[in-house]
Amino acid sequence: MHYTALLALLATLTVAVTADQQSFVIEEEFAKVSYSSAVKLTHKQVNFTVLKPVVVEFCLLPMQAITQRAIQPKLNLKLHFNSVNYGSGSGQQSVTGFPRGDDPSSYWTIHHGFGETPRRRGDSVPCNAIITLTHLNTDTRLHSHDNHASPISHKQEVSAYAGTDFGDNWQVVCPDKKSGFWLRENPIRLQHIQTKKYLSSSGDRQFGRPIQGQLEISGANSAGAGELWVATEGIYYASNETKE
Numbered sequence: 001m002h003y004t005a006l007l008a009l010l011a012t013l014t015v016a017v018t019a020d021q022q023s024f025v026i027e028e029e030f031a032k033v034s035y036s037s038a039v040k041l042t043h044k045q046v047n048f049t050v051l052k053p054v055v056v057e058f059c060l061l062p063m064q065a066i067t068q069r070a071i072q073p074k075l076n077l078k079l080h081f082n083s084v085n086y087g088s089g090s091g092q093q094s095v096t097g098f099p100r101g102d103d104p105s106s107y108w109t110i111h112h113g114f115g116e117t118p119r120r121r122g123d124s125v126p127c128n129a130i131i132t133l134t135h136l137n138t139d140t141r142l143h144s145h146d147n148h149a150s151p152i153s154h155k156q157e158v159s160a161y162a163g164t165d166f167g168d169n170w171q172v173v174c175p176d177k178k179s180g181f182w183l184r185e186n187p188i189r190l191q192h193i194q195t196k197k198y199l200s201s202s203g204d205r206q207f208g209r210p211i212q213g214q215l216e217i218s219g220a221n222s223a224g225a226g227e228l229w230v231a232t233e234g235i236y237y238a239s240n241e242t243k244e
Helices: 003-012
Strands: 015-017 022-024 038-046 075-085 093-098 108-112 130-135 141-149 156-161 170-173 187-192 198-207 215-220 229-235
Touching: none
Parallel strands: none
Antiparallel strands: 015 022, 038 075, 038 108, 038 229, 075 093, 093 156, 093 215, 108 130, 130 141, 130 170, 141 156, 156 215, 170 187, 187 198, 187 229, 198 215
């Protein structure tokens, strides 16, 4: 389906808005995250206060990388694709945490992992599934590797990769395993299969121009609050299990 047609489907999402807050009414057939859905992954655990910027020498080029502790409490970052390549490490496309929710470059489509059994569109994603995340606009895949460091924290680099290999595979780790599936609006972690690192962001790793205000995404050893992600806005297919 064409990108613009997919975005048009956003109008079909069921959303109930109250006067003092926004709440989402999720019908049963859309409660589980399903294959081929295009979603925004939101990181909701960032709390920080501004400090004096510090220029980091090896960073995204031509941008300056700066270390700051975050700008506001509970910043809801989106996993975001950038057209700017890393100036160090792999030189692949950069992936950041983006504080705005209205940018179409934050949509990622969920597919079965490289080398894994293909799944039907609408099959629910179980806990521990091995998946790939493909950027909706560019067809690049969320990727990582242990031979390149991230530009600011010097943890493991996370990038958007135009090829296809085992470095694209991530496992869905559910803190709450009762349902057995990845549920919308419920936190999960994504663990890189090859390196065992977790997709991570923290409030003290912020870039300067030309992507000022965006935060570094990296691979971390830990599995704490900084590694929790939630499937929020998106174009979701109804689960096949509810139709059979």
